[in-house]
Amino acid sequence: MSVSPVDLPVSRGTKARTRGAIEVAADDSTKTGRVKKRLTSRRATFAAVIIAVLWTTPTFGLLISSFRPAEQIRETGWWTFFANPAFTLDNYQDVLFSTSSSSPQLGSYFVNSLAIAIPGTIFPLVIASMAAYAFAWIKFKFSGPLFILIFALQIVPIQMALIPLLQGFGTILRPGQQWLHDVVPFIPEQNYLPIWIAHTIFALPLAIFLLHNFISEIPSEVIEAAKVDGASHTQLFFRIVLPLALPAIASFAIFQFLWVWNDLLVALIFSGGTGDVSPLTQRLAELTGTRGQDWQRLTAAAFVSLVVPLIVFFSLQRYFVRGLLAGSTKG
């Protein structure tokens, strides 16, 4: 629905448009270089730096603190570190290597977190983009009201949905898990399935809402042209919609991943009472001890758990491609 100003040239024929997308994307790099000089003004750079500094300073304080000894963290400000540096890796040592028999190795929690977060991101993403496509491009009765209902479900507090879901899992999923364990003994009775499903459900309203708005932005000419060529919905979905909505999918994937990664509540509720599937957050939450005495360890813990979301963020950045829709504007 991008409305282009009247004085802009909107020429090329419909046919060229679908292909144009790929061509423009291909020589994106050269064009970027040309535009760069004109767009970044000094003032904008200055403002950006100010924002970046404001946003980073609190976190930076935590980073410095994580290398300071416990007593100093409690008694002096982190900025005194520069005047009077006392450096220690104790906090990281505690987080990474403190072995306790209740939680032997951090590695196990790391594996669990990944095993929860990867499917916990992919499942809702696929299901939501399919639904979003249908709401955007398949005409059916009640599609509008249904979409609104789904989007409004975002407001339902997760806490209110836990008990019904648990009960449902107890009657339906448990026997299935048991059977799976009997057939494939490698898979413990308590597996990740309930956690995956819970995360998928809780992610859907936002995912469908977000992806729908981007998918419906795809110019209808592109879709119509493909339909004329005889493409089915499945083909449209995979060949046109998914590639064109990639930036939106990537940005949602980033957020969904880190929400699941940082989640503790869903994991605790659906883990079935054992530590077999506990994620990293569970281990980090108990680092402070029963009486909250060792809270300085959390300074290091925050950064240990930050690493993976940052990797995901950087590696999905490449899908923020410029000009996917180039040459396909509607007049």
Added chain:
Amino acid sequence: MRSPHRRYTAPIALFAVAGLTLAGCTGDIAAEEAADADCSEYEDYGTFEGEEVTIQGTIVDVEADRLIASWTDFATCTGIEIDYQGSRDFEGNIAQLAEGGNAPDIGIVPQPGLVQLLAENGYLMPAPAEVEANVDEFWSEDWKAYSVFDGTFYGAPMLASVKGYIWYSPAEFEEKGYAIPTSIPELMELSQTIADEGDHLPWCAGMESGEATGWPGTDWIEDFVLRQAGPEVYDQWVTHEIPFNDPQIVEAFDAAGEILKNPEFIDTESLISTPFQDGGLPILDGECSMHHQASFYEVNWGEGVEVGPDGDVFAFLMPPMSADDPIAVTGGGETVVSFAEGDAITAVMAHMSTDTFANLRVSEGGSVSANNGVDSANASSPLLEQTIEILQDPEATFRYDGSDLMPGAVGANSFWKGIVSWLSGDSARQTVDTIESSWPS
């Protein structure tokens, strides 16, 4: 999308790399080295090869290790695999887990109020006969009563802490010639003396504790209610037989306020924003002399601080109103309850209610039990030794922490909030009226 498969490489590579590196630090070291456990103690329980019992509770980290260490031999000898999962969110989650049919076999619940709630909703199994027999043998009536609801007994107490301790610096007391007060008037007199000397405040405290901000203040009130009004009134107060705004409760607030709201005695300004973990630390720097906090505050002093009668800090029990009144203490602890039935579960629960287990756990250090079969010599510090003696003293009155006994709406909400607004300037009367109005009808 010139290379369609490139987009899958990143996540797959990430997972593969993570998997490989982690395989290194997962280690197959778990093979139990407990082969030489002495099993004669545990023969009566029988064996349950391959059975698993899940336990959850709020106990985490080092304390969780000590807990697990105390049942390792039992587990090895009986063949029961005990899977303990500690979480600080246990109290908030357990009711939902139980409602959803996903509760552990055994729960270690830190509040009788929560045990009651779980029992009322029908989630709990009555305690096995073996457990009740052990509790009759090893615990006082006071303690047992806290697990009985509607005539049904639900589980044995586990660990215990004593709340009304006052921490101080033995060196300072000796140097200045202060004597340990034996009555509340003496305590107030001492406070005045320290204040008059002028170089530092007599008291320090910290009330900040995240969502539970204000709870250390509830301990003050409970201590005063128990000492001023006596155990009967205390019981009526926590069970709401007398209203929360009863004049005797107002008196307790006023008595506590003579210290907590007196700028000569305490830094009233920073009181609410100081984390409770840091509340007593100024004693170490000579910035204050006394700090009212439970026995478990021992873990908060930090490394290198010696806790003992001749150490850097030690604690005396908050004295009674007059020196010849009997000792009365408030305290807390956990109750071991079960959400499921089974012979293995019964065996674990029975074991956890014995003096054997209590001694094993106390020997691990850092905590005590009110089990009267515990040898106080097993305690890991002089303070804990003293705590055990108080808990086992037949003359001493023991009352459970009141806020843990009240309904959640009060004990885990309006009482805490009331303390905060009282310390920020509300009168005692206003405060108790507000709390009373929040008591569920």
Added chain:
Amino acid sequence: MTTADLIGKLIQVIGGLAIFAAVVGLILFLVDRAPKRGRDYWQLAAFVAPALLLLVSGLIYPAIRTTYLAFLNRDGDFTGFDNFVWAFTQPDAVRTLINTVVWVVFVPLLSTSIGLAYAIFIDKSRGEKFFKALVFMPMAISMVGAGIIWKFVYDFKSQGREQIGLLNAIVVAFGGEPVQWLQTSPLNTLLLIAVMIWIQTGFAMVVLSASIKGIPLEQIEAAELDGASAWQRFTNVTLPGIRTALVVVVTTISIATLKVFDIVRTMTAGNFDTSVVANEMYTQAFRANEVGRGAALAVLLFLLVLPIVIYNVRVLAKQREIR
């Protein structure tokens, strides 16, 4: 964890993903080959049914159940509108509602505009990824970490003692008296809001940045050739190009703000006039064991979100009209 466990976990994940892919693929393959009659119906079902099925069981049913619970007291007896009456007459009710409105006005507005400005400023600049990561980071830090981060900003120690909070250290360095930031109303609510903005700006920035990249290059270039100023290019090309994304971001942040309670809980526990509706809901339902009251507050939240829903209905209708 033994190697066997690790293998078991790998099998679960890879197996889970493979089964999922196979099922989705199979369904889509089959509906593509469904008989011509009713194919549209089957295709629609294949695309929408999985999501609907999950939503009905996991969110719609709980939402209905919550609404039902809102009319029950703690013993499970029907009490009519008592819980709602309570919600509006409890001592802090007005304060809580006002705070909630203040949150919903400030957070979406500020985090979206800052996020948008930042996204535009750094667009195509050198080190864009790095700059983005800086503002994205608050979002990726867990709430526990964020709590400590802001403790080091808002902490208060009485005068004369060394400050460990950045704000008070600055105040003291300039000769002022330390302030109890989180205990001073109404300043404290604004300071808590600052934390939420700090977190949500990253979300706005990432989504809007992805959308800016979707604006056809030739439009921007054409505007440049016409000699449009940076501001004109922004209002004439960029803004129209990212309108949908803006709606999405503002809506999402508004809803997230209505639901927020962990910031309030961990930093002030709702004391000192900082409570918001979601925090009261959580406290009542999961701490005070007053599920009915908690549910009533949840329903209230649902009503508060209605204006946002209505706005989106309009946008959607307009969008469909154009097409």
